Amino acid sequence: xxxxxxxxxxxxxxxxxxxxxxxxxxxxxxxxxxxxxxxxxxxxxxxxxxxxxxxxxxxxxxxxxxxxxxxxxxxxxxxxxxxxxxxxxxxxxxxxxxxxxxxxxxxxxxxxxxxxxxxxxxxxxxxxxxxxxxxxxxxxxxxxxxxxxxxxxxxxxxxxxxxxxxxxxxxxxxxxxxxxxxxxxxxxxxxxxxxxxxxxxxxxxxxxxxxxxxxxxxxxxxxxxxxxxxxxxxxxxxxxxxxxxxxxxxxxxx
Amino acid sequence: xxxxxxxxxxxxxxxxxxxxxxxxxxxxxxxxxxxxxxxxxxxxxxxxxxxxxxxxxxxxxxxxxxxxxxxxxxxxxxxxxxxxxxxxxxxxxxxxxxxxxxxxxxxxxxxxxxxxxxxxxxxxxxxxxxxxxxxxxxxxxxxxxxxxxxxxxxxxxxxxxxxxxxxxxxxxxxxxxxxxxxxxxxxxxxxxxxxxxxxxxxxxxxxxxxxxxxxxxxxxxxxxxxxxxxxxxxxxxxxxxxxxxxxxxxxxxxxxxxxxxxxxxxxxxxxxxxxxxxxxxxxxxxxxxxxxxxxxxxxxxxxxxxxxxxxxxxxxxxxxxxxxxxxxxxxxxxxxxxxxxxxxxxxxxxxxxxxxxxxxxxxxxxxxxxxxxxxxxxxxxxxxxxxxxxxxxxxxxxxxxxxxxxxxxxxxxxxxxxxxxxxxxxxxxxxxxxxxxxxxxxxxxxxxxxxxxxxxxxxxxxxxxxxxxxxxxxxxxxxxxxxxxxxxxxxxxxxxxxxxxxxxxxxxxxxxxxxxxxxxxxxxxxxxxxxxxxxxxxxxxxxxxxxxxxxxxxxxxxxxxxxxxxxxxxxxxxxxxxxxxxxxxxxxxxxxxxxxxxxxxxxxxxxxxxxxxxxxxxxxxxxxxxxxxxxxxxxxx
Numbered sequence: 001x002x003x004x005x006x007x008x009x010x011x012x013x014x015x016x017x018x019x020x021x022x023x024x025x026x027x028x029x030x031x032x033x034x035x036x037x038x039x040x041x042x043x044x045x046x047x048x049x050x051x052x053x054x055x056x057x058x059x060x061x062x063x064x065x066x067x068x069x070x071x072x073x074x075x076x077x078x079x080x081x082x083x084x085x086x087x088x089x090x091x092x093x094x095x096x097x098x099x100x101x102x103x104x105x106x107x108x109x110x111x112x113x114x115x116x117x118x119x120x121x122x123x124x125x126x127x128x129x130x131x132x133x134x135x136x137x138x139x140x141x142x143x144x145x146x147x148x149x150x151x152x153x154x155x156x157x158x159x160x161x162x163x164x165x166x167x168x169x170x171x172x173x174x175x176x177x178x179x180x181x182x183x184x185x186x187x188x189x190x191x192x193x194x195x196x197x198x199x200x201x202x203x204x205x206x207x208x209x210x211x212x213x214x215x216x217x218x219x220x221x222x223x224x225x226x227x228x229x230x231x232x233x234x235x236x237x238x239x240x241x242x243x244x245x246x247x248x249x250x251x252x253x254x
Numbered sequence: 255x256x257x258x259x260x261x262x263x264x265x266x267x268x269x270x271x272x273x274x275x276x277x278x279x280x281x282x283x284x285x286x287x288x289x290x291x292x293x294x295x296x297x298x299x300x301x302x303x304x305x306x307x308x309x310x311x312x313x314x315x316x317x318x319x320x321x322x323x324x325x326x327x328x329x330x331x332x333x334x335x336x337x338x339x340x341x342x343x344x345x346x347x348x349x350x351x352x353x354x355x356x357x358x359x360x361x362x363x364x365x366x367x368x369x370x371x372x373x374x375x376x377x378x379x380x381x382x383x384x385x386x387x388x389x390x391x392x393x394x395x396x397x398x399x400x401x402x403x404x405x406x407x408x409x410x411x412x413x414x415x416x417x418x419x420x421x422x423x424x425x426x427x428x429x430x431x432x433x434x435x436x437x438x439x440x441x442x443x444x445x446x447x448x449x450x451x452x453x454x455x456x457x458x459x460x461x462x463x464x465x466x467x468x469x470x471x472x473x474x475x476x477x478x479x480x481x482x483x484x485x486x487x488x489x490x491x492x493x494x495x496x497x498x499x500x501x502x503x504x505x506x507x508x509x510x511x512x513x514x515x516x517x518x519x520x521x522x523x524x525x526x527x528x529x530x531x532x533x534x535x536x537x538x539x540x541x542x543x544x545x546x547x548x549x550x551x552x553x554x555x556x557x558x559x560x561x562x563x564x565x566x567x568x569x570x571x572x573x574x575x576x577x578x579x580x581x582x583x584x585x586x587x588x589x590x591x592x593x594x595x596x597x598x599x600x601x602x603x604x605x606x607x608x609x610x611x612x613x614x615x616x617x618x619x620x621x622x623x624x625x626x627x628x629x630x631x632x633x634x635x636x637x638x639x640x641x642x643x644x645x646x647x648x649x650x651x652x653x654x655x656x657x658x659x660x661x662x663x664x665x666x667x668x669x670x671x672x673x674x675x676x677x678x679x680x681x682x683x684x685x686x687x688x689x690x691x692x693x694x695x696x697x698x699x700x701x702x703x704x705x706x707x708x709x710x711x712x713x714x715x716x717x718x719x720x721x722x723x724x725x726x727x728x729x730x731x732x733x734x735x736x737x738x739x740x741x742x743x744x745x746x747x748x749x750x751x752x753x754x755x756x757x758x759x760x761x762x763x764x765x766x767x768x769x770x771x772x773x774x775x776x777x778x779x780x781x782x783x784x785x786x787x788x789x790x791x792x793x794x795x796x797x798x799x800x801x802x803x804x805x806x807x808x809x810x811x812x813x814x815x816x817x818x819x820x821x822x823x824x825x826x827x828x829x830x831x832x833x834x835x836x837x838x839x840x841x842x843x844x845x846x847x848x849x850x851x852x853x854x855x856x857x858x859x860x861x862x863x864x865x866x867x868x869x870x871x872x873x874x875x876x877x878x879x880x881x882x883x884x885x886x887x888x889x890x891x
Contacts, residue, residue, distance in 0.1 A: 012802065028527075030527040030640075031528070035530045035531070035532050041806075045806065046751065050797050051797070051806060056494060057319060057326070057494055057495045058328065058493040058494075059494060059533045060536075062328050062329050062415070062418055063324045063326070063328050063329065064324060065319060065320065065324050078637075085637050085638070087640070110464060110803060116320070117321065118321065118441065121322070121323070121441075124323075124425070124426060125429040125433035126433060129384075129426035129427060129429060129430045130384050130385045131430060132383040132427075134301075134304070134704070134707065135380070135704075137376075137384075138379065138383070140338070140378045141338075141340065143382060143383070144390075144393065144395055145387075145390050146394050150388070153387040154412060154415075157387050157412075160418075161321065188387065190385050191385050
């Protein structure tokens with residue numbers, strides 16, 4: 001089939017970008033979306049035009065490196081799917097697709113479809129961990145975890161940090177990302193001692209990174225490739241409020 | 255060159271303990287005076303950087319991805335082994351040691367393997383404490399499953415995302431150290447050369463992938479945790495970015511490369527669908543716990559699976575290996591799949607696939623049980639192929655997956671270049687000629703959390719470091735070599751894309767040095783590879799400049815190194831006139847078609863020394879002795 005692409009081309013953060021139209025004439029239905037971009041890039045290279053820059057790595061939906069807006073939807077139209085796992089059989093001959101990078105103030109564009117998501121790392125560095133130094137752990141079975149809690153924790157821990165939630169949110173909020181980490185750790189007994197401190201530190205960092213606030217719109221949940229649920233945001237809010245009542249300090253701008 | 259493994263002798267149960275006691279320590283107050291570079295942030299590199307930071311060393315950590323959380327360890331699905339014996343089913347440290355030595359077809363160092371089995375216990379404890387959401391029983395205690403050829407339940411798992419969860423644990427520990435200022439993180443930065451001053455590793459040269467800046471970083475020790483080289487086959491289950499550049503360029507600076515021909519082909523991957531294919535997706539081998547592998551009895555049977563009656567199906571693994579059945583180790587399962595496809599009994603359009611069928615377990619256990627066990631894998635299969643594995647059998651085929659070979663290291667994980675350590679898949683140390691399922695995660699974390707932090711201090715404490723800065727001649731030399739490679743790639747201005755050339759290399763490697771090898775084929779490959787490499791350097795077309803984000807340029811440099819490494823792999827495969835583990839030489843098989851080892855002549859690790867471009871590499875042998883697990887013919891019948 002033939003696919004028409006309109007792709008955001010921008011040489012660098014400082015330069016102006018624009019949409020450029022391309023045609024990919026022989027797309028197989030078995031191709032992944034990124035393989036279609038590979039074919040386009042190979043073709044561009046042969047014609048002497050610079051290939052489209054896009055981030056990707058594992059191509060099996062787990063590393064969280066790939067992602068773009070496809071016709072205004074983060075990771076494209078198929079629910080619960082990263083861009084690399086989206087296959088062309090979900091499109092039809094002659095489809096026109098508009099590809100844009102994640103748009104958020106905290107994720108500046110680097111080049112074409114590549115953005116800088118290092119703000120996510122800084123949020124984790126601020127408090128998204130359990131502070132246990134190597135070697136100081138008790139036997140694994142010394143800490144029983146109720147199966148249901150472990151399952152819910154795993155549901156939240158499935159987050160791949162791709163940033164689709166931020167890209168899709170009209171407020172560019174990182175709440176689903178943060179809520180997922182707080183739920184992952186906060187549902188486990190190991191995560192209790194730092195639970196309040198974690199909530200406050202992560203939220204403070206998100207504010208510094210200029211992510212927006214959550215207004216319960218739910219676009220993040222709708223595009224999350226790992227089906228992280230909105231309830232993790234409610235949990236985050238509870239943790240945060242409890243922390244404030246308990247007197248945790250340090251949130252910028254609250 | 256004499257290869258000293260520095261492996262302690264005496265009773266194997268106390269070797270690691272005695273070694274730790276004998277190694278020198280760095281005074282806690284002095285640790286911050288030492289700088290250690292860690293390249294790579296997967297399970298080995300992430301855990302090493304975090305642990306070294308916790309100890310108080312000054313750590314600089316590098317990865318080519320945009321975040322340390324993306325390293326390809328994240329894609330490991332099945333699980334991690336630990337000899338906890340929580341199931342009271344006869345497991346022990348000794349049994350895990352025994353299984354790993356035997357599974358590796360007696361080509362690993364006993365001391366290393368024993369240590370790995372020992373620290374497997376600490377790894378699980380550490381990960382639980384970090385909040386890794388391992389699967390639990392209703393009692394709240396840790397669940398286990400049996401995995402990939404093991405007869406005990408020792409595999410801990412977090413759904414089908416064990417690698418992801420373990421990596422996030424290490425990543426979070428690393429981020430904590432970054433936040434605390436102990437680790438300086440350099441994402442989107444690729445190591446392109448090793449700086450060696452007076453015979454010691456003293457730093458690395460990197461390219462910043464966004465600006466193209468070539469920079470040198472000086473340190474007292476360098477740790478490579480840059481993963482394996484399965485992408486030398488072009489198509490593999492590895493991520494697109496996985497590459498051998500760091501270890502290859504360190505090899506060219508003097509680190510010996512051991513057992514490069516020991517590559518692992520994973521039996522359960524989704525088959526190739528077309529020329530545009532960029533990677534192969536692994537389906538966890540836990541699927542073989544319930545799924546049954548078969549092909550039609552008749553050649554060229556094009557009927558749909560459901561139309562083939564029971565008596566016209568050949569469940570070839572169950573037939574040939576009645577005691578292990580579908581759970582035979584990876585090398586055995588892969589080879590047998592190739593064999594039935596070579597006989598013309600493969601399925602699917604290409605004929606290069608076998609069925610992995612869940613019809614019987616679904617009938618026996620119900621769809622809901624199968625869904626609970628493998629739901630995410632079934633979803634993934636359907637997403638990629640458009641076929642529903644609850645209705646029709648999966649089609650699978652082996653794919654390049656893991657490399658047991660790597661840079662040679664001693665018991666302390668130091669390479670032949672003093673001050674350069676190699677951890678995780680990048681080294682050759684623990685898996686011999688074949689890695690068992692769920693052991694890669696164990697080794698990566700074992701090296702990073704528990705071995706390296708204990709051994710690296712000995713080198714630092716016993717070495718006097720001359721001051722080196724970036725104006726040193728060795729630094730300048732390394733930088734100019736890096737710049738020359740970039741200039742040459744950009745200057746070739748040929749007619750073919752990087753991938754067009756790379757695909758050809760992959761095809762040669764898969765055909766002549768894949769699941770089965772023979773001397774004639776390897777000799778052909780050794781003629782073809784240099785030709786392709788020559789053509790690559792003249793005919794590759796890389797657009798853009800070196801001073802910006804240029805993904806084609808990044809890839810071109812990595813592919814250039816694969817072209818060189820490929821030749822060494824074939825040379826090693828040709829040298830090893832025996833079959834063992836993942837290295838199957840067709841000339842050397844038992845009358846039943848199983849791998850025939852030659853312990854008399856090949857019970858050694860083959861460590862190759864680079865002697866300059868155009869010169870033949872020199873082989874050094876580290877003899878392997880087996881005091882505990884006596885070499886025997888592996889039998890899974």
